[in-house]
Amino acid sequence: MTKEEILRTYFGYDSFREGQELMVDSIMSGRDVLGVMPTGAGKSICYQIPALYMDGITLVISPLISLMKDQVYSLNQVGVHAAYMNSSLTPGQNRTALNRARKGQYKIIYVAPERLETEEFMNFALHSQICMVAVDEAHCISQWGQDFRPSYLNITRFIERLPIRPVLSAFTATATREVTEDISCILKLKDPQVLITGFDRKNLYFEVQAPRDKDAWILQYMEKHPGESGIIYCATRKNVDEVCALLKQKGILVTRYHAGLGDEERRRNQEDFIYDVKPVMVATNAFGMGIDKSNVRYVIHYNMPKNMESYYQEAGRAGRDGEPSECVLLYAPKDVVVNQFLIEKSNENVDMDGESLRLIRERDEERLKRMTYYCITRDCLREYILRYFGEKTVNCCENCSNCNTQFEEVDITGISQTILLCVRQCNGRYGINVITQTLWGMRQAKLKAYGMLDNQQYGKLKDIGEIRLKQMINKLLLDGCLMQTNDKYGLLRIGPAGRELLSGEHTVIMKLPKEDVHAVKEQDSGKQKRRTDILNSKGLQLFEELRGIRTKLAKEEGMPPYIIFSDKSLTDMCVKVPMNREEMLEVSGVGEHKYQKYGQIFLDAIAGFTDGKKEIYYYEEEMHA
Known part of the structure; x- marks a missing residue:
């Protein structure tokens, strides 16, 4: 069969998507490849078609049990014999799968990286014709990636022990330039065909909201999207339990997923979601990798994630079938503090030297800062995401909340100077909330105890709403006029651009939404039709x-x-x-x-x-x- 015949006969498609044919041709010619392709771009086709064309067995290395199961189900459905080997199988089941593989019953075998160096699997590999090793979620091999997994380092050692080096193919959906170079280097790819098709998912609508009451916002959203399948991500188990309980009370078919639940409950809840028994899932970021559910119509982040890589990967679980879907992030300033705590906790027990830990900590804090800026920018959200991953694009996508909101530019230089003076006069001892309450002229016991009632700027911005005032402070952070300490307190300090602003050498222009923006959005949101x-x-x-x-x-x-x-x-x-x-x-x-x-x-x-x-x-x- 030709590659076109395999595509049509097994997968039911008449043509390749962008980038797929180049990857397929390169692998079939014996060349290593590295593909950075967005979720839903059809990465699996890139190695599955060559696997069916070439003589021998293709090993697909994946850290995700659920993905392995889905892929093997899907392949068997289209007439391709495939198997998976991981910790979900008993030793006897793994041995049975290996025995069948030795008899040539499988063209494709999915395997967890931890299994590569077991004596039983290594013995099988040494006496089998391995024509290709495909590395899925390849960013996991880089310690600079957001999901570094030390077990992925087994892959290089495993390949070096094989009597004949197979073709290597590596694929990922989210990788910066540094991570892409790391993947190629660690896997020792030989003259690889590198393909970066772009990170844009044109069918996804991006939106950032900062509601006073997130629960009320969620309920209102559910009313407008009855029966649709979606995921609501929360930062903590407590939030997951509370949001899930809230939706259940309203009669919504919802389930939950986090590490605090038992294995059986997690498995049952995941299956209820996948099978559309309960189409709404509330979960921590422990859920989702490898979930190939194609009809997820929305992904809502109840809390801001700690980096853009995680956000885009999680948001990308919407609309895998290419149909228009929504990705909404509900932002609150306290999300920054929660994520700062999570970064500190995640690095406590990492087995690395002090210098490496310091570098990773600095990287994580910089990523958190970039994630925060995404939540407060007035520019195109899609452009911000693509620019983060090193991709040039137009500055208006017309398919995000910022592009579909009518803004007007306003000079807020005078207001900004007042904010900076307030910060300077309290010697940088307080965070956003105290500064906002002081400028707003609130009479609270804590402000009196802090001496903020005597601050010369007290009450000077009382005519500006609290939310708008916080948006202005965030704008000053974005422009470098203000800086925030990287600890749980998030204290405000004056930055280099702020000193220029106070000396009259700098102006601040901010985009503010027009009064009638909500009415306009209700009439014509600009979102794509499904x-x-x-x-x-x-x-x-x-x-x-x-x-x-x-x-x-x-x-x-x-x-x-x-x-x-x-x-x-x-x-x-x-x-x-x-x-x-x-x-x-x-x-x-x-x-x-x-x-x-x-x-x-x-x-x-x-x-x-x-x-x-x-x-x-x-x-x-x-x-x-």
């Missing part, structure tokens, strides 16, 4: 009927619904209304093996719904928009 939005009322009825059949099949076979067919495939069926085998094979995501297994079931359902007549179940103007 593919199901093109279906008319009868089309949506057919879609729901097909989705019901998919759910029934998934329950019978004990697998997630999206592995049978994605929402995108079901929508395409509603648009194309296939009546026979040839037409069904034209549907996106329907390959020969899936047709043999499920095609007739869905053809019968479509024929029953349409009475065998071709009708248009979509808005033609939307199709061509």
